[in-house]
Amino acid sequence: MMEEKKILSDEDKELVWEELSTEHIVQDQWIDFRRSAFRFPDGSVYEPYYSFTRKDYVVIVASDTEGKYLCVRQFRQGIRQVTTEFTAGCIENGETDALETAKRELREETGYESDEWEHIQTIPSYATISDNFAHIYRARNCRKVSGQDLDDMEFLNVKKYSADEIEELISSGNFQQAVHMLAWFLSNGR
Numbered sequence: 190m191m192e193e194k195k196i197l198s199d200e201d202k203e204l205v206w207e208e209l210s211t212e213h214i215v216q217d218q219w220i221d222f223r224r225s226a227f228r229f230p231d232g233s234v235y236e237p238y239y240s241f242t243r244k245d246y247v248v249i250v251a252s253d254t255e256g257k258y259l260c261v262r263q264f265r266q267g268i269r270q271v272t273t274e275f276t277a278g279c280i281e282n283g284e285t286d287a288l289e290t291a292k293r294e295l296r297e298e299t300g301y302e303s304d305e306w307e308h309i310q311t312i313p314s315y316a317t318i319s320d321n322f323a324h325i326y327r328a329r330n331c332r333k334v335s336g337q338d339l340d341d342m343e344f345l346n347v348k349k350y351s352a353d354e355i356e357e358l359i360s361s362g363n364f365q366q367a368v369h370m371l372a373w374f375l376s377n378g379r
Contacts, residue, residue, distance in 0.1 A: 203230055204230055205230070206227040206228065206229055206230070207227060207228040208225055208226075208227055209225075209226040209227060209228055209234065209236075210225060210226045210236075211223050211224070211225040211226075212224045212225070218282075219243070219244075220241055220242065220243055221241060221242040222239070222240075222241045223239065223240050223241065223242075224236075224237045224238070224239055225237070225238045225239075225240065226238070239318065240318045240319065240320070241318065241319050242319065242320050242321065243279075243314075243319060243321045244279040244280055244281070244321060245279070245280045245287070245314075245321050245322045245323070245324065246277055246278060246279045246280060246314070246321070246322075246323055246324070247277060247278060247280065247287055247290050247291040247294055247323070247324045247325075247326060248275055248276075248277045248323055248324070248325050248326070248368055248369055248372045249275055249276045249277065249291050249294065249295050249326050249327075249328055250275055250309070250325070250326070250327045250328070250372050250373060250376040251275065251276060251295055251299070251301065251303065251327075251328040251329075251331050252328070252329055252330070252331060253301065253330070253331045253332070253333075253349065254330050254331070254332060256351075256352075257349035257350065257351060258275075258349065258350050258351070258352065258355055259275075259276060259295075259299050259301060259331060259347060259348075259349060260273050260274060260275055260276075260347070260348050260349070260350055260355075261273075261274060261275070261276055261298055261299070261345040261346065261347055261348070262345060262346045262348055263343070263344060263345035263346075264344065265365070268365065270365065272364075272365045272366060273348065273350075273358055273363060273364050273365075274364065274365070274366040274369045275366075275369045275372060275373075276294055276295050276298045276299055277294065277366075277369070278290065278293075278294035278297075278298070280324075287308075287311070287324035287326075288306060288308065288324075288326065290324075291306070291324070291326045291328070292306070295328060295331070296334070296335065296338070297337065297338045297339065297340075298337060298339065298343070298345065298347070299331075299337065299347045300333055300334060300335045300336050300337050300338075300347075301331040301332060301333055301334065302331065302332060302334045303328035303329060303330060303331040303332070304330070305328065305329040305330050306326055306327070306328050307326065307327040307328075307329075307376075308324070308325075308326055309325040309326060309327055309372065309375045309376050310325050310375055311323070311324045311325070312325070312368070312371070314368060323368045323372075325368075325371070325372045325375060325376070327376045352377075355373060359373065
């Protein structure tokens with residue numbers, strides 16, 4: 190789900206890099222990893238510049254009827270650690286509504302549903318080298334309606350935390366996902 194392109198001012202147009210060539214190194218259902226050459230605004234050429242495309246995704250800051258926040262604990266291969274984070278997931282092929290994806294992900298990963306949803310913000314996930322977006326939502330008064338319905342690659346446990354406990358996890362470096370921390374701060378008016 191690409192965001193609409195913004196109209197650039199003449200001054201900003203002077204900053205744009207011109208793509209000269211692109212080679213798709215890996216291109217499958219999960220990632221399009223590219224090696225490109227660019228001409229910079231000063232005329233110099235830089236290569237190789239590596240970038241990638243991944244699916245857009247959702248992050249849900251969800252709390253139950255008692256005000257406890259629903260988090261998941263799972264192993265993250267990139268840092269080779271079990272992390273604490275909010276429910277999140279990719280917008281799958283054929284899905285066109287990020288909110289519906291958020292509702293699906295919350296139900297699948299935690300077994301909870303909510304009737305109180307708020308879109309917080311849609312932001313580039315890693316603007317330096319990727320073109321995907323994170324759609325951040327807040328879900329309140331979540332209630333347990335089923336068990337988990339996890340994907341083949343998902344092995345996770347649901348944990349509930351108070352706001353103070355989330356703050357402590359973040360302060361101590363034990364809430365390791367940057368976009369998830371941003372979701373927390375944005376959903377709590379910081």
